[in-house]
Amino acid sequence: MAGRSGRKKRGGRQRRNPASELTEDLLVEILSRVPYKSLCRFRCVSRGWSMLISHPDHRRKLPQSLVGFFFASHDGNRYPESARHFVNVSSRDRRPPFIHPSLSFLPNPDCDYLQLLFSCNGLVLCSYYQPGAPVTYIVVNPATDKWVDVPVSPRWSDKPPTIVRLGFDPAISSHFHVFAFDIDSGGAADNVEGIVLGVDIYSSKTRLWSYKPCGSEIWMNSDSISRSVFLDGMLYMVALDHVVVAVDVDGKTWRVIDMPFRSLYSVEIIDLSQGRLHVTIIDNLPTTKLSIWILDHASEEWALKHASFHHNGMYPP
Numbered sequence: 001m002a003g004r005s006g007r008k009k010r011g012g013r014q015r016r017n018p019a020s021e022l023t024e025d026l027l028v029e030i031l032s033r034v035p036y037k038s039l040c041r042f043r044c045v046s047r048g049w050s051m052l053i054s055h056p057d058h059r060r061k062l063p064q065s066l067v068g069f070f071f072a073s074h075d076g077n078r079y080p081e082s083a084r085h086f087v088n089v090s091s092r093d094r095r096p097p098f099i100h101p102s103l104s105f106l107p108n109p110d111c112d113y114l115q116l117l118f119s120c121n122g123l124v125l126c127s128y129y130q131p132g133a134p135v136t137y138i139v140v141n142p143a144t145d146k147w148v149d150v151p152v153s154p155r156w157s158d159k160p161p162t163i164v165r166l167g168f169d170p171a172i173s174s175h176f177h178v179f180a181f182d183i184d185s186g187g188a189a190d191n192v193e194g195i196v197l198g199v200d201i202y203s204s205k206t207r208l209w210s211y212k213p214c215g216s217e218i219w220m221n222s223d224s225i226s227r228s229v230f231l232d233g234m235l236y237m238v239a240l241d242h243v244v245v246a247v248d249v250d251g252k253t254w255r256v257i258d259m260p261f262r263s264l265y266s267v268e269i270i271d272l273s274q275g276r277l278h279v280t281i282i283d284n285l286p287t288t289k290l291s292i293w294i295l296d297h298a299s300e301e302w303a304l305k306h307a308s309f310h311h312n313g314m315y316p317p
Contacts, residue, residue, distance in 0.1 A: 027052065033170065070101060070116050084116065105145040118166050120230050123176055125166040135160050139176055139204070150178055153200050153209040161200065162222040165237065167230035167249060175205040177249045179235050183222045192222050193240065201251050212251025229272045232297070236277060238268050244279070260293045260302040278305070
């Protein structure tokens with residue numbers, strides 16, 4: 001007598017895989033919106049997905065890891081005197097990066113007139129300047145060879161902005177925002193410190209500028225080149241008096257966050273890591289101390305992550 005199997009046979013049809021019904025173009029469009037780390041994990045879903053992600057025709061559209069950074073140089077003994085460079089810092093992918101520092105796809109990529117100002121999640125804010133003409137701005141995607149002109153705000157007819165930043169988060173929206181701060185330096189040409197009166201915000205979705213007054217007393221250097229961070233729909237910057245100032249894309253919500261501590265000789269640099277705002281503080285007296293702090297956005301309290309002391313002196317780049 002044949003023994004019965006202890007396992008029951010699976011009846012019915014196998015479960016349908018919804019992803020199998022997606023077209024290749026639609027699947028690539030979906031994968032282009034996920035973070036790079038998630039894309040790496042998706043390679044293990046199936047051989048088909050792995051081939052799709054690694055295909056040369058799709059690599060330009062899909063997220064990539066950090067492969068390098070831009071920088072500019074100026075040398076009066078060469079022609080042209082100004083030049084842009086791209087440094088590959090990837091240790092795993094030794095193939096040449098897709099991004100060429102010349103940005104030759106732009107209508108006027110001349111280094112004497114085009115300046116790379118700031119970047120945000122793959123987009124680069126650039127300014128165009130030609131003698132006798134007002135400063136204009138463009139937002140460039142070097143990975144796709146595409147760019148968008150940013151129209152001049154009507155408020156800039158008398159005085160162009162001195163602090164302009166870019167906000168973009170592809171996980172939230174495919175649209176970007178440009179922030180132009182209105183700084184009152186008291187009318188003195190040599191005074192670089194001023195109070196923030198408000199901010200002009202450009203939306204690539206509406207293609208319009210909107211001006212919002214500042215909701216707090218905030219002082220900034222009008223020639224500030226400090227880094228900005230765009231997180232959860234808000235732009236963060238280091239202001240004077242050892243504070244971080246934040247404004248949302250509508251210009252309605254302003255936040256002023258004190259640094260973890262204040263020192264007359266300290267330098268603060270903010271950045272983004274693992275989806276959280278970090279600040280690096282370099283205090284040069286009496287000995288050089290470097291500390292890294294993480295912001296808890298709910299409580300607006302800083303938590304110390306790392307600290308070290310150096311007796312030979314260390315200064316920010």
